[in-house]
Amino acid sequence: MLVPGTRIAALDPRTGDIEWEPEEFRSGGRTPYAALLAAEGGTVWIAAERRGGADSRVLIAYDLTRGKELWTSPLPDGFDQGYLMKDVLVVRGNEFMAFDRTHGARRWTRSYKGVTAGRPVATDSGGTLIASISSDLCGYDVARGGGPSWTVPAKGEVSYKHLADFGPPVVHGDTVYATDGAYGVHALSARTGAVRWQRLYGLVTKALSGARTPDTTVSPSGHTVLMSNDVEVDAIDAEDGTLRWRFTDSGAAGAKGIVARRRVALTDDLAVVISGKSVYALPLR
Structure with missing residues (x-):
């Protein structure tokens, strides 16, 4: 390590x-x-x-x-x-x-069109660079440069006719996973951008979840995707996007009552969630 x-x-x-x-x-x-x-x-x-x-x-x-x-x-x-x-x-x-x-x-x-400093980026092993460009997830041919070879828009809206921004993409094998700010989770082909599944998950605690785009994590086995925000962690089946379970706790408010984001680490069998001063080990299935 x-x-x-x-x-x-x-x-x-x-x-x-x-x-x-x-x-x-x-x-x-x-x-x-x-x-x-x-x-x-x-x-x-x-x-x-x-x-x-x-x-x-x-x-x-x-x-x-x-x-x-x-x-x-x-x-x-x-x-x-x-x-x-x-x-x-x-x-x-x-x-x-x-x-x-x-x-x-x-x-x-x-250089790659639209991929400026601060834009979240991931790569696959086959030669594709994937970047979150506001409300679009874009795939670029690393060997070619220039503009994207595929573009997929966010599924959720944060206001009327305004699509949510994407958070950082995560690649596992030949699939890229990413969550948008309206709690839409996307599974796409990293090479072609073909949609494998897209799901919107209405959060029980959405009013408290803050404006930051949720984080996305994938288990080492590739069987489970986790979406985590300031108050909630959702475990999702990577095969079809089925919601397996939700976890939330009282957390710990920081300065001015701001709740710290849940941090997640995964093994094949467990999700370890750090929430304030508490640590939880949760079975993935």
Whole structure:
């Protein structure tokens, strides 16, 4: 389990013991850690600052098993989000830049119409970038750049003839899931945008749920989708959108009575919900 912060470390998830905490990536080290971009198997890709060079920001692929750098490539400042795809690591700043996963060579730099800073983005393994553009969910061909190859509008309205905005998309396998601000949950083909199902869920506690778009989470098995907002968590069957259960509690109000958003982590069998100072473990079925 990787834990990024002011430094980066790998912990044993069973004991919490630190298994890897390299000196060179610490603050004040030879290559201070800046951002964790991606991880897969025993390899991590990180942005770091290399002291004493003309190009101070670098992208490093690091083999955790062998404890060594696989390759290093110059990286412009401001590129601090990464999306791992089949052959490349795509790094996001004002534009999108792709690096060969094996050798670190820069493949291309592209932009995508409407995908500006702050827009929630996800990718699938086949070469599609999915972005929430206000009330549209858009899919882009990563290799081509430019405008979207498919667009799907939100299902719910927040006011008369005004569609709700989408929250961050989540990809599992070849399906992208996203929730809009009117509590519509969407399951689409990540490659083509074909609708697999769309459901609107009227919330029991909608009046208290706040203006923020609900979060979407998918279980590791891909069988369950969770929609969570400031007061409620809903478990949904990923196959057909059937509502399995709803959970709410009294929560904990913060400053000025604002209720903190429920935070969710999933295993194949359990949903762990953090609500204020309380933690709940709920069976997914």
